Amino acid sequence: MSAQNILLQGEPASPGKATGKARLIFAVSDMDKMQVGDILVAPMTNPQLTAAILKASAIVTEIGGVLSHAAIVSREFGIPCVVFAKGATEILKDGMEVTVDGDNGLVLQESG
Amino acid sequence: MGTMGSYSKRVAKALRQAAIHIVDDRGEPPQWPMNIVETLWYLSKYYPFEMHRTIRRLRERGLSEKDIAELFITPTRLTYVFHQSEFPIEGLTPEEGGSLFESFMDFVAHFRKEDIYCEKSRNILKEDDQIQKDLQAYKFVELETTSDSESFRSIVGKLNATMWLYSEFIQAGKHPYSHEFHGPYPISNGDQLLIRHYYDLKPLEVWPYLEDVPYEIITTFEVYGSETRIGYSFFNHSESTSSFPQHLKRFSVVAGKEGSPVLDIGGLANLQRKFQAAIEQGNSYVADFTKSDWNRKLLELHFYYLKPHKEVLGDPWEPPDELYDFVASVEPDGKIGEFMTLVGKAFAGPSEPIEQELVNLFLSNVYSPPESEYLSFDW
Numbered sequence: 237m238s239a240q241n242i243l244l245q246g247e248p249a250s251p252g253k254a255t256g257k258a259r260l261i262f263a264v265s266d267m268d269k270m271q272v273g274d275i276l277v278a279p280m281t282n283p284q285l286t287a288a289i290l291k292a293s294a295i296v297t298e299i300g301g302v303l304s305h306a307a308i309v310s311r312e313f314g315i316p317c318v319v320f321a322k323g324a325t326e327i328l329k330d331g332m333e334v335t336v337d338g339d340n341g342l343v344l345q346e347s348g
Numbered sequence: 349m350g351t352m353g354s355y356s357k358r359v360a361k362a363l364r365q366a367a368i369h370i371v372d373d374r375g376e377p378p379q380w381p382m383n384i385v386e387t388l389w390y391l392s393k394y395y396p397f398e399m400h401r402t403i404r405r406l407r408e409r410g411l412s413e414k415d416i417a418e419l420f421i422t423p424t425r426l427t428y429v430f431h432q433s434e435f436p437i438e439g440l441t442p443e444e445g446g447s448l449f450e451s452f453m454d455f456v457a458h459f460r461k462e463d464i465y466c467e468k469s470r471n472i473l474k475e476d477d478q479i480q481k482d483l484q485a486y487k488f489v490e491l492e493t494t495s496d497s498e499s500f501r502s503i504v505g506k507l508n509a510t511m512w513l514y515s516e517f518i519q520a521g522k523h524p525y526s527h528e529f530h531g532p533y534p535i536s537n538g539d540q541l542l543i544r545h546y547y548d549l550k551p552l553e554v555w556p557y558l559e560d561v562p563y564e565i566i567t568t569f570e571v572y573g574s575e576t577r578i579g580y581s582f583f584n585h586s587e588s589t590s591s592f593p594q595h596l597k598r599f600s601v602v603a604g605k606e607g608s609p610v611l612d613i614g615g616l617a618n619l620q621r622k623f624q625a626a627i628e629q630g631n632s633y634v635a636d637f638t639k640s641d642w643n644r645k646l647l648e649l650h651f652y653y654l655k656p657h658k659e660v661l662g663d664p665w666e667p668p669d670e671l672y673d674f675v676a677s678v679e680p681d682g683k684i685g686e687f688m689t690l691v692g693k694a695f696a697g698p699s700e701p702i703e704q705e706l707v708n709l710f711l712s713n714v715y716s717p718p719e720s721e722y723l724s725f726d727w
Binding site: 264280282283284286287289290299300301302303304305308309311312313314320 | 369372373374376378379380501502505506508509510512513514516517585586588592593594624627628631
């Protein structure tokens, strides 16, 4: 197994692991870049981002807790989610390949 | 300013659930379509007053408490009123404020058969014999003997996620006003049944663009093994930390008032796409909404929740014109900032002191509201 660096530590909100390209979504106009299997990264989510949420293999938000919007939708959808990951929209870059560990509240990247 | 006398312990217990809800969200209130705290501030000016007046008139008309409770359709529509305590209950005396919240606990107790606070994460609305009838009435897809089990699990999860988002959209953030998740009900072999009931999915009076939405009601019956941890809170939030869609053993999806089953992957995917399309259509519809537009819509929606009550009274359900003008004229005051500072403490430190501080504030707002500054007109 290859080593992974911890990029972010937040709160585990929905379990499971998923690897994909990070997509930073700040507004509805950003949703066009979201492809099926991408990791949705946002300050928070809301129903205006439905089309992007339904393509996501995992969600990472900067704020919110286990009862926040992203957490609830992720559990219903059965995808990993990490919330309260401070700095997520600054540390993660569009297109960066990352792994979301929803069991431990981590966002990881292959080292080396 | 009124004075807070004795208060109901069970109302205080419900207000504690509201405090825990806020703290569990780490003090970060939902922000769509506008900050929920600000929404509650606006509602505090007219909505408890309107609920109190409507319930009083129904009693004067001779309706029983059971009959009035059933007009609210589900218990969770009632529980959300307890968040209204975040601001002083305007237009009511301390006795009326306390009585209103006490009545809401009676109404909740009419629906919830066991723990009205869902302290053990169980929202039990049906008796055992009703559950047995449901299990026999509907055809279920058995996933342990189906080759497409993973596809079924995926589309059922996606449908539920979509319906949750759709509920949130049409209720302008207050998603449980269009869903009631109940259970878990123990059934044979240690399995447990969850029922997810999505209702009032086509409120055309409020959202005319929903004309093409295919169903007003969708109910999913989902059976999981005993190892799956899932439950529901006082406010109908899922309390599972496990990824339960992958553990679905059998299910039935029933669409429409006539109860047509949708049991094939194509049919379920089609259903999901239609509700996803309705959300996207709705996003276009509200794209240019201003804060003032949302305030008007929130006013309409909250009066719409009392439509069944108004029909009994023979009244129109729509808000009076004066109230639209009133909502447009009031501006948020410093109480919103004060409340946000208080809940901001939930970001750091132990949760218990902040929960207690919130409960004390809520009790004061319910049992010792100030004189109304705004409700001076007759409507």
